[in-house]
Amino acid sequence: MKIAIASGKGGTGKTTLAVNLAASAPMPICLLDCDVEEPNAHLFIQTERIQRYPEGVFVPVIDTDRCTLCGKCETICRFSALVIIGKRLLAYPEMCHACLGCMRICPEEAISPGERILGDVVSATFGTHQLIWGEMRVGEAMSPPLIEAVQRMAPDDRSLLLDAPPGTSCPMIAAIRDCDFVVLVTEPTPFGLHDLSLAVETARHLKIPCGIVVNRAEKGNTQIQDYASREKIPLLLEIPFKRSYAESYSRGEKLIDTDPALKKAFTGLWEIILKRGQEIRRAS
Amino acid sequence: MKELVILSGKGGTGKTSISAAFAHLAPSRILVDADVDAANLHLVVPHKVFSSEPFSGGILPELDPTLCTDCGTCVEVCAFHAIKDAHPPEIDPVYCEGCGICHDFCPAGAIGLKPRISGTWFHSSTAEGPMLHAHLGIAEENSGKLVSMLRKRAGELGRQGGYPLILVDGPPGIGCPVIASLTGADLVLMVTEPTLSGRHDMLRLAKLCARMRIPVCLTLNKWDLNPEMTHTMEEEARNRGIEILTSIPFDTEMAKAMAAGRSLTEISSGPASQALMQLWQEVLGLLEKQQKSSDGGLLIMESLKQETIP
Structure with missing residues (x-):
């Protein structure tokens, strides 16, 4: 019980x-x-x-060599945890809710799981x-x-x-x-x-x-x-x-x-x- | 304009109770109740609601069973186990985080997204100025976003109306809604009690404020329940650079004021009420000191002070 x-x-x-x-x-x-x-x-x-x-909880880790800046992860993330600024994709781990959408959508497998300690x-x-x-x-x-x-x-x-x-x-x-x-x-x-x-x-x-x-x-x-x-x-x-x-x-x-x-x-x-x-x- | 947050x-x-007393002692201010999931300030501050608006802080997926092919993709991609593997799948709003990836990955386009109404916020008037408060819906999320929105509105109203002070009654804890209440504030007044739990929680909050670089002052409520603990806590706070202000004695008038739906300083001149008036002057002094250093000596706070001397 x-x-x-x-x-x-x-x-x-x-x-x-x-x-x-x-x-x-x-x-x-x-x-x-x-x-x-x-x-x-x-x-x-x-x-x-x-x-x-x-x-810990999942946060996205970006492989900048693989990232082509296609913007799919930025679009799918409704918590603004991934943002393209100029020619770089930046991750804001504290905004991430760990839905894993970015990892699933990335066509280049440029996002891998990292960890933020809660x-x-x-x-x-x-x-x-x-x-x-x-x-x-x-x-x-x-x-x-x-x-x-x-x-x-x-x-x-x-x-x-x-x-x-x-x-x-x-x-x-x-x-x-x-x-x-x-x-x-x-x-x-x-x-x-x-x-x-x-x-x-x-x-x-x-x-x-x-x-x-x-x-x-x-x-x-x-x-x-x-x-x-x-x-x-x-x-x-x-x-x-x-x-x-x-x-x-x-x-x-x-x-x-x-x-x-x-x-x-x-x-x-x-x-x-x-x-x-x-x-x-x-x-x- | 200065912003004082009570945590x-x-x-x-x-x-x-302390927020309500300050709200009454300040001749001109904007009041914000940032404890949106268990808001109580409206119970002790006489007010008139003049507008209420729904608050939407996120999205909620909606499944169209006529389009659903029952492929199970949504169940599989949901990291929050919010979609039950039924036929057709069922979305549970209690578990849904509003990430929307069920919509993005549905091959049949059967999942739409609609704004999630998670609460209502109110703009009320009181004798001393506007009050912004809210009511988060049952089992809803996004209290942090709602708090940020209320504070933003308060800032806009304050600038338009020339109010010298925004007074924020904060939520308990140190998580999302507390961080949303604190960000960018000028001064935090920590209200705590001389108990082992009060001490433990005060130290964690002090650490959060230090990390966010917001000046903190401290008052101990019901200090006489354990004078020794009061002394220890004041020492610990002082060592962390926290300003120690007048403490408030245990006084049954406090409960009477709450039962009457009024602030203590309105209905009582007992020991707790006296202490609160003293505390208010001290807080004003601290805000004024900051005003002078940051804004080159604007004396708006001075006028506030003179009008409220008991």
Whole structure:
């Protein structure tokens, strides 16, 4: 089973939920931190056996001796990664989306595959669990191929818990699109509610069932609960706002260590998620 | 005209709340919400939309089943696995990158290309000047292009209307839309929080700004949640040549302002609001210093400053 934790709005508690849920898992799991621009899960986890693998993506390399400046590659590339200036064909690797169109169209076989490093995929263990995260090279713009690389490295013999990047555009989609269930974390504020509704629309568009976790819940503030019941989305868990939680988070501590009473809540959440998983499997 | 971009690396550190306060404190400015996939600024800045336009940042292939010979070429050439090997093949817009090579290589000419409408952008008016914001469609791409377009429009409007400042509320992260928000800006205000994650993400963003040669200043939001971490982060930032500005204390008034759909400085005179007013003056000072060095002492910023002293 592959479960994503996503949110729309940033800073609502995706990573907090992911690391606490991972540490409360009833079986060995693999946590995938797919926020490759700003991966944070490893900051909260004591990891061992860290291994790094650089990850690259195709870029065109031009053989100027073979190139006849016919311009076919320049025409086919819709990302302006190949441009003829004067009597030279120039490649702009940072514009390339790796569609390989230029290589296919070149009649002279003057374009060969090169590589641009996107960043690293890092694998580590913690207890019986595994953690895999991506670390995008600073200055690189394109995160989806690295997000896919993190997922390719995941083992296929255990459940996967995936910490998604914020937003609702390509990076978030690349992270959640083949998940079985998505847990949407939000906070009871107008921003939290607005972005939650965008994330719900996204999950529905991708046909992935979802549930909601309210973080920093306050007594008497029911805007998220009201929305969930209106939209008929299961409310999975409420984590109350406590200044002590915020302070221990700031030091990189897990909630279940700060307040062991929460451990039961996370174990309960696993039960709900696994039950949902069984239902989904039965339905398909 | 100067352009100030508010960024954080980590999400949820207070970029939009601070942008809204600055938008209210500046008597004349253009406001841009560059977090196009989860735009929130319009929720706390009273405004009136006076035009909206579709945004097309790419193309989408469209297969004509009457022309398709079912040869499978499109399935084979698509590097993004966006074409399902059905009969006839099915194009999945969620996976499609918009490279168009399925169209180029289709021997039957069965695949056409149409512009992909990936969102809507709005030109709104507020008491202190125009606001440009957008809404990226569900599961759409090209947020970077949309951000660049909004900033370009803001620049045009600014020059026409003689606005002294463009204020950009940026997206989280350090990828495509952040780079699009930053390129060519005059000053970045990093808004972060004293947490391990905030620190990690701040350092990556600082590296990006340094690489792009854009001056950076820093404020720590909710600094009192961990004074020790605040101190460490300010030291680290200072060592990287980042200007350290007033930090903002944790204040429940912040959430109240958001719930009321207003900026904090409009409805509160509590400690966080006071800190924001101080921060605004400091940011203006930095922008002015740059103005003097780069434009030989134009004093437009000076007039801004006088009007907003609390």
